[in-house]
Amino acid sequence: MHEPKPLLEIDRLSVDFPAPDGLFSAVRDVSITIAPSEALAIIGESGSGKSVTANAVMGLLDAPPARVHGDVRFEGRSLFSMPDRQRRDLWGRRIAMVFQDPLTHLNPVYPVGWQVTEVCRIHGMARTEADRRAMELLDRVGIPDVRRRMGDFPHEFSGGQRQRVMIAMAMALSPDLLIADEPTTALDVTVQAQILDLLRDLRTESGMALMMITHDLGVAADIAERVVVMRRGEIVEEGALDRVFAAPVHPYTRQLLTDRSEEYRSARPGVAPAVLELDRVGVHYGTFEAVRDVTVTLRKGEILGIVGESGSGKSSLASAILKLRRPSSGNIRFHGRDIYALGREEETGFHRGVQAIFQDPFSSLNPRMTVLKVISEPWLLHRDVLPRDRWRGRAAELLDMVGLTESDLDKYPAEFSGGQRQRIAIARALALEPEVIVCDEAVSALDMTVQAQVITLLADLRTRLGLSYVFIAHDLTLIRKFADHVLVMKAGDVVEQGVAEEVFSRPSALYTRQLIASSPVPDPRRQAERRTARRRTLVHASTAP
Amino acid sequence: MNRFVLKHGTQSLFALLCLLVLVFFLARLTGDPTDLYLPMDASIEQRAEFAASHGFDDPVVVQFGRYLAGVMRFDFGDSLFQGRPAIDAVLAAFPVTLKLAGVTMALSLVLAIVIGSLAAWRPRSIFDRVASMLTIASASAPDFWVAIVAILVFAVSLGWLPTSGMGSPAHWIMPVGVLMFRPLGLLTQVVRAAMIGALAAPYVKTARAKGAGKSRIIFVHGLRNAMLTVITVAGDQAATLINGAVVVETVFGWPGIGNLMIQAIQQRDFAVLQACILMTAFAIFFMNVLIDIAYSRLDPRVRTS
Structure with a gap:
């Protein structure tokens, strides 16, 4: 050969x-x-x-x-x-590129049709010919109703559609090489699967x-x-x-x-006392119903995973639990008391008992505060927890618990990596000795190995401190390994809920099956089988954004 | 788009109404007009007659109603010193100012776009450094000083240009040149900053990956996005110019609205002053509507939201 x-x-x-x-x-x-x-x-x-x-x-x-x-x-x-x-002369014609974030990589002030024709025009194609080609391409990548949508602007398309437009643009002159820089990272798993299929098909067609x-x-x-x-x-x-x-x-x-x-779950069967109970909770934004009728119980030491794609209502649900957005219906009980009808003392108790860790460790820590200040800020608000002279010592203990050292106390957030910052955020969440931590996409922004480290830490803290987590993620693999109970959400509805192992091994809802089928596994042979299976489940969804 | 413009138009209209009220009451606050117009030794009868003939003896609310009704018909009363309706004096002076402001803005904008874009293409290059230094100096130079130095050099010493008045094209050079100092400096800075931002944007990478050349990247992809910021500042500057280039018009004897306003203040000619203020306010209101329309034309995201 x-x-x-x-x-x-x-x-x-x-x-x-x-x-x-x-x-x-x-x-x-x-x-x-x-x-x-x-x-x-x-x-x-x-x-x-x-x-x-x-x-x-x-x-x-x-x-x-x-x-x-x-x-x-x-x-x-x-x-x-x-x-x-x-x-x-080579760029765009022989070698084309697709980028990670299609929203920022498309020019916001020009219609998408124009942006596709631009490549053709730069390389000398006549206008009418370029228009015809653009329409053909946009149709090929699955933009519905192309004739009408040619004149629409990038912000009027969904994330998946934007990436389709980028791909159409790259394919305009049938390049010999396509460089794709994380083309599906910003997309939901089902959309990711569609984009990967599209790329595969285009490659087979054009070689x-x-x-x-x-x-x-x-x-x-x-x-x-x-x-x-x-x-x-x-x-x-x-x-x-x-x-x-x-x-x-x-x-x-x-x-x-x-x-x-790796498996993280230390499933503890048996019935621990309920910490947080959600009863037919609904959340509205104006007339838009973001969450409908969620009923679920979080027990002590348990991890409740909430999975869903963007727009599924998972973050709205987190806001309701954190008392950031009042539910429009139903109620949420913390140790049996409705959290939206608490007395003053109970209110303080709730805020100590329920803490949060957010997605972006770069923006959730104040860049002008030292780590010591970040961690001790909760004590400033809850005066009776700890006398001031013991703050430093306790903060050092907390840092030790999350795998950092006392010498990090006087540094600023900018001096740490993403994973380390998320550890600092965890230390801050632990400062008031909470019972429940709501993690809203807390590890999504981190690299795989760092993600694994942070998850191990969270799992370890759960066992040591008896914490319960509400763990929100779009990454199925993660939830599967980490959660005890799982709630699958789609467009505000809970489509499936139950013990994690059962939901993942015997999913009953079509949507859960689609999600599982779309989420790629790092095993080429299994992935090939899954792809064929996924084509069957997704066949009717292929024209959707 | 129409809804966007309509909404902003209504807001500006409300501001204009507030100004109407303010102008009226501020003028009354300066004291009884009778004291200003009649000699010190005028008799009580004379005063009463003057007040009655100008309607100053009516209750304030009635006066305000009359004033509003007048404004609706563009009738601000007669100028006490020019012997003609105040609105006529203002309408004669206003186009002169508009022309001056228009020429100045057009030239500043074109020059600022060219210089700013070139400076932004290679930040920290020699060209960028020189341009930045000069534009900072020009944006901060006080116009009365520049105007007087210009007269001293070009009119008095060299004798190339006329000192004041308007008529021949040569009369335009100094007023426009001096007026351009601030907007040109400021706009170049804004164009430069906005262009640096736009050229660093991811969509410029896409354009480069498509094989786009330098001029297409700057003018088609960069400038169109940078203009969103530039338009706002340019509109602001234009409003300042319309508002009466008071200093420059006075120094160069330019018969515009700035000059008229200064005269009216010196002569306590309230009818003319009120007409001047409302006219410029109306022009600025109109200017803002234009900016909003331009903005919604340029930015499709505003158009649909």
């Missing part, structure tokens, strides 16, 4: 950025080749240099400050040394090569033929998809794969 002539060769690429202490090297000596029609996935966590590599190929890094060394060749011609005009950048092993297992695993700017492992997933060589790859399969 002879090697096919490579389409794209990344040859000892290095990218450095100036940092306060010298140079930060984001990509070191990376060589990757892609053959025509090949599907390659570059896997890595944030900071692994996978996106920087993709952007360097497309010449999208700002240089300076970025310093790029090495070479990238397309059909043997160096992209770095060719004249600007020749390179621009283009695909370079998929992703942090999600399941996505890689779904679409790639070959994978490259990157860590801290270097390639740690490379090989055929099946080989890498079945027999990973590098310890980091092995760690990535085990992080996803």
Whole structure:
């Protein structure tokens, strides 16, 4: 078997950025080749240099400050040394790119039809021809009622539709190579599955090569033929998809794969006392019904997982539990008392007993407060909990509990990584010794290995302190491993609820089955089977956004 | 879009009504008008007659009603010194100011867009540094000083340009040049900042990945988005210019509304003053409606919300 002539060769690429202490090297000596029609996935966590590599190929890094060394060749011609005009002729026509967040990557002030025709127009197609082509493409990627919607603006489409528009734009001139940088990360799982299917179909039709950048092993297992695993700017492992997933060589790859399969649940059967009871709770925003009729009980030491896609009402439900939004119907009881009809003392008790951790550890901590101030702020509001002279000591204990050290007390949030900040948020939530912690997508913004660490910490704290969690997530895999009870929500309704293991192994609702089928697993063979199964369940939903 | 403009229009109209009330009562607060117009030794009968002929002896509410009714018909009463209806004096002066403001704004905007965009393409380049320095200086230079220096240099020493009045194109150079200082400096800064933001936006990356060239990226993708910010500041600046380029008009003897307003204040010609204030207020109100329309034209997100 002879090697096919490579389409794209990344040859000892290095990218450095100036940092306060010298140079930060984001990509070191990376060589990757892609053959025509090949599907390659570059896997890595944030900071692994996978996106920087993709952007360097497309010449999208700002240089300076970025310093790029090495070479990238397309059909043997160096992209770095060719004249600007020749390179621009390749962009969009031979090599196209799809980005992570379709809302910000589409120009807000131009109609989507215009934005698709623009690629054709830049490369010299006549206007009427370009219009016809744009309509054809938008129709092909599944935008309904194209003739009417050509003139609509990006904000008038759903997230999935926007990504379809981006894909239509990229496919406009049938490129030989499509670079997709986390194209499904910002989307819900069912939409993600549709987009992956679309990319797969387009690839079969046109025979283009695909370079998929992703942090999600399941996505890689779904679409790639070959994978490259990157860590801290270097390639740690490379090989055929099946080989890498079945027999990973590098310890980091092995760690990535085990992080996803570890079990956290320490199911404790038996009936513990109820801490939080929701009885036919509904939440309205004006006339819009965000949550309908939710009835569920959270017992001591239990983890209640709430799964749903965006717009399912899961966060509205969390707001109602945290007393941030009064339910329009039903009631919520904490230790048997309606939390919206508490006396003054009981009110204080409720606020101590129920704490929250939010999704974004970057914006939920005040950047101008030291860690000590962040953690001790609850004590400032609840004066009787702890005398001031013991704050520092207790804060240090809490930091120790979440895996940080006393020396971190005087630092500012900016000095910590995402995972560490989420640990600080947990320490703050623990300051008042709560019984219930509401985690609203608390680990969604974190990388896989960090996610695994934070989850382990939460599981450990549950066992040690007898905490109960309301754990809201869109990530099924996570809920499956972590929760005791699960509530599946869709458009404000609870479509299924019950003991986690049963819901996941024997889902009764069609929607739960779709969710499970859509969520990619990091196992190429199983993923292929699931894909076929999913095509059957999703067949009637394929035109939906 | 219509609903958006209508809503903002109604809000501005309400502000205009408040101003009507304010102008009326502030004028009354300056004292009894009779004292200002009649000689010190006027008899009580003379005073009563003057008050009666101007309606000052009616209850304030009645006067206010009459004033409002007049305003509706653009009748502000007669100017006491020019012997003609106040509105005529204002209508003669206003177009002169509008022309001056229009030319100044148009030139400033075009220059600001060109200089600001070029500065934003390569932030911290030599061009950007020089442009930033000059525009900061120009935005902060006091106009009375610039005007007087300009007269000293170009009219007195060099004798190239006329000192004051309007007529030939040469008469326009100094007033426009001096008036442009502030809006040009400010707008260049705003264009630069907005363009840097727009050019760093993800959609510009998309455009580059499509194979778009420099001019398409700057003018089609960057500028159109940057204009959303620029329009707001430009409208604000235009309003200031319409409001009477008081200093510049006075220095260059430009027969515009700023000049007229100063005269009316000096002569305590309340009818003219009220007409001036309401006219400029109306112009600013109109200006704001125009900005809102421009804004909703430029930003589809505003149009549909």
